[in-house]
Structure formats: C-alpha cells, structure tokens
Amino acid sequence: MAEDKQETVILTERQQKARRSRSIAIGIALAALVVIFYVATIIKFGPSILDRAM
C-alpha cells in the first residue's frame, strides 16, 4: 500500500557525486592521519616500541 512506504530524501546525481567526493576525501585524510601517527610513534620511541613481551 502507498501509505506503508516511508518517505525518504532521494539524492540527485549531483548530490550523490558531492557526497562521494567528500567521503573519499575524509577516508584519505583519516588514512593519512593513521600513517602519520604510526610512523611518528616509531620515530619518537624507536623501533623497540614494537617489541612487546607476549
């Protein structure tokens, strides 16, 4: 039945493209941040930070 259907926002092609571009940028920025903190941690504390007693 028609009234059972939930009304939602249907994105235009332009909006979808814009959202995709923002999502990709956020993904790249987050990945870069992870790499930066990973490498900087090793540089600041030395490779021994990876040696952990199991």
Place this chain on the structure above:
Amino acid sequence: MLERNEQEPMALVDDTRIDEPAFRVSEATAGDFFSLLKPRVMSLVVFTAFVGLAAAPVAINPFLAVVAILAIAVGAGASGALNMWYDADIDAVMSRTATRPVPSGRVAPGEALVFGLVLSALSVMTLGVLVNWLSAALLAFTIFFYAVVYTIWLKRSTPQNIVIGGAAGAFPPVIGWAAVTGSVSLESVILFLIIFLWTPPHFWALALFKSGDYERAGIPMMPNVAGEASTRRQIFAYALVLAPVGVLPWYLGYAGAVYGAAAALLGAGFVWYSWKVLRMSDGDRAMRPAKALFGYSLLYLFAIFAVYLADSVAERALGLVGA
C-alpha cells in the same frame, strides 16, 4: 510496535518539511571544502614556516619536519575557513570574494564553522603530540588571533585592522623555528618582523585599487577612512622601515653577505615602488603604481625568504665541508 514504526516517520515528515533549509542536502564537494582553506594564503604560510624550520640551527627528523609543516598548513587553513564562515556577508558584496564557497551557497555557514573548528583542534593537537607543545601553543594563538582578533574584532572596526591582524600571518616562521628548537629566539622574531612590516603596504596597495569593493562591504580600510593620500604616505613610511629590517639578519650576523646584499637590493626595490605610489596623482584611476607595488610585494616576500633559506643551507653545507 509495528504500528509505531509505521507512524513515527510519517509524523516526522508531516511536522517538518524535508525541503526546509535545515534539511538541505549538501552539494559541496571536497574541492569546495579545500578552497575554504585559502590554498594560496596557505602556500605562503607553508613556505615561510618551512624557512623558519630549515634555517633553525638544530636538526629535526625529516618526517617530523613534514608533519610540522603539514600541521601548520592545516592550522592556517582552518583559520581561513573560520574567516570565511564569519565574513560570508561581506564576501558576498566584494567582486574578489563573491564566488567563495559560503557566499556562493555551495557550503553552508555551519559546515564551514565546524570544518574550521575541527581542523583547528586537529592541527594543534597533532603538532603538540608529535612535535612540541610550544609550537602547538603558538599555532593555537595564531588561529585565535586571525579568527577572533582580526576577523571578528578588528577587521570591521578600525583601519589599523591589517596592521595588527598582520601579526597572524607573521607567526608561521616563528612556529617553524619553535618546532625545531623548542624556543623563540631573536632570529625568528626578525623573520616575524619582516612579514609584519610587509603586510600593511602589501594590503594597502591592494586596498587602493580595490577601495570601491571595501567601501561597498563597509570595511574600514585605510584608503576609504584616511583617504588615498594618507594611505600612500603610510605605505612609503612602512617601506622605509621594512627595507632596513630586511637587512637586519645580515647586520646581526645571522645571515651571510650574499643575503645582506640581496635583502638591500630587494628593500631598495620596495622603497622605489612605494615612492612611485607616493608620487601617484590623486586622479589616477588606473593606479598602475599601486598594482605594480602589490605584485612586487609578493615577489619581495618570496625572494627575501628564499635567499635567507639558501644562505642558511649554504652556510651549513660549507660548515660541514670545513669540518
């Protein structure tokens, strides 16, 4: 339960319209957000911060140097985004800025504000945790100074706006220096002074041939408050002070004779272009001397920092060869 699930979304849609501005689906691309960072200003910040960082007498791990420059660049960009959020109303009436993301409607003001605040916090924390907290504190102060002291307070209230606000643009080499040395010294303060004294004649030259724009936007720039003749005299006065300050690093023994000679020549050029502006007639609407000074001022800042950088790198290389 089923009944509630079916009815609640309908009730929401009935109460509020999804085409209201608050529910507007953003069409802003990543590129629009990038232009909120004022990339051209950012490139000058990156360059001057890099000079401060590379000219410092101690070494820093190259990766941490890149992180420091990146954090300073993002921090500067964040303050640009906050500036565009607050200034959207005046940007909309100036030809130079009307196509910026917020006044053109591509980015909502709230989005620009949150973007600026998040990047500010992220850049300061990254610099503090990975490099040192003095440089992070200086970066935080710079963002605050540009966004609050300059943009929100001074810009619309006094023709001295860019004289005091120029300090924000002068901080990057000090931050770069502090990122390496963990301190602020006279050498970095002189780099600060060069940009600080360069800012008023640079912007007033622009304001002379864009005074109509600033007047329409109601910004009290020097030409439309004190008049063009007074602005021209002040430009010349700043040039007279800037030229010798540019030579100070050589005079105090921080840079070699090559830098000293180059700074003296560049400074003499600045005074010459400012003299032409001073001699510009009142009825000159083409304002070629002002446009020429504006172009030369960009070249001056880039060149004097490039020579300072080359001088300090060469001095270090010669020191290594000598040792």
